[in-house]
Amino acid sequence: MTSSAGELLDLDITGFAHGGTAIARHEGRVVFVADAIPGERVRARLAEASKKSFWRADAVEVLEPSPHRVPHIWPEADISRAPADRVGGADLGHIELGHQRVLKRQVLQEALDKFAGTGLTAPEVVGLDEGDGKGWRTRMTLHVDDAGRVGPYAARSHRVIEVGSLPLARPELAEAAGALVGTPSAGRILFVEPADGRARVLPRPDRPTRSRRGARAHRPEPEVIVEKVGTREFRLDVDGFWQVHPLAASTLDTEVRAALEGRVDPDATHFDLYGGVGLFAAALADLGATDVVTVESDARATAHAEQNLAPLDVQAITARVDRFLASVPEGGRAGTVVLDPPRSGAGKAVVEAVHGLAPEAIVYVACDPVALARDLGTFRALGWEPDRLSAFDLFPHSHHFETVARLTR
DSSP, rough: OOOTTTTTEEEEEEOOOSSSOEEEETOOOOOEETTTTTOEEEEEEEEEOSSSEEEEEEHHHHHHHTTBOOSSSSSSGGSSGGGGGGSSSSSSTTTTTHHHHHHHHHHHHHHHIEEEEEEEEOOOOOEEEHHHHHHHBEEEEEOOOOOEEOBBEEEEEEEBBOOOOOTTTTTHHHHHTOOOSSSSEEEEEEEEEOOOOOOOEEEESOOBBBTTTBOHHHOOOOOOEEETTTEEEEEETTTTTTOOSSSSSHHHHHHHHHHHHTOOTTSSSSETTTTSSSHHHHHHHHHTSSSSSEEOHHHHHHHHHHHHHHTOOOOOEEHHHHHHHHHHHTTEEEEEEEEEEOTOOHHHHHHHHHHTTSSSSEEEEESOOHHHHHHHHHHTTTTTTEEEEEEESTTTSSSSSSEEEEEEE
């Protein structure tokens, strides 16, 4: 039997997938269903039915609700709205917060089982506070369309949805967004609230402005802001990378330090890969490392890392991690390697190169469970085993979370 986009199906939800969608089956085919919860029976509208292996759908009515279903924290994302009018960014906002973490742990366990080999147990996904999971975003992006409408995109689209609330944003940012008078040309607006608590509003047009001679207009140097972890300050560009949750950087710093405890040989060279502005390099130095190299491909981040870490005598290098590792001479003595790769993971070449350093231990900070599991599978094939795993819900009401793994031989 064939089906087409727009058709309604009554589906029993049996699982949960990486990426925040639920799983059902229809006539033997997997259907990924947005806005549903395992254990429910829902009526869903097919959004994509062209693939042989799976379809995609959006729940439009709950026929048998899960006991973990709650009113959506963001009215503009609620199931009562047409799927095309639901905003993205809070894809688990209809699920009780504690159960969100149960599902995230399940996603991690399934990724480990599928890609990392046998025998690994996913840890509990720990929340950062006992609140309701709202008001944590210190960075957010809104978009402006050609008609001047300002808001987030609809889920899985580039259609701007005007909203009356921003429940995940820090109050200062939500207030700044609500106070916008007039709009820039079509593009996006970046909102940032650093440690000083003052909102920055940064318009980013779709197309770069040009001078009368047709050349790209010079972009002014970005403001340099300060973030804090404990008593240490980290300088970075206002639009540079920093963890979005106000407690995230300190949480990861604490966990990485715990994983490094007893693993920092002061006579060895230690590496902080994908090092950003120096958060984990500082942890290595604080724990007694006297020879630390931090590697980051973004030149401005590296420049800030050099300044942030100047009192610690850390070497900051601007380079792609894979190219840097290929240039490291053989025969050196490596201590611990800390790596915090992008969502795509480190990849086989980097994992093999890290193994080639013969370090004392490896601490891997991951923002994607499947990418982590793949890399753990490669490490395990080389003789490394994760002896410490922890996971943190740094992004409540979304499907994202972070995992930290320590590997030893």
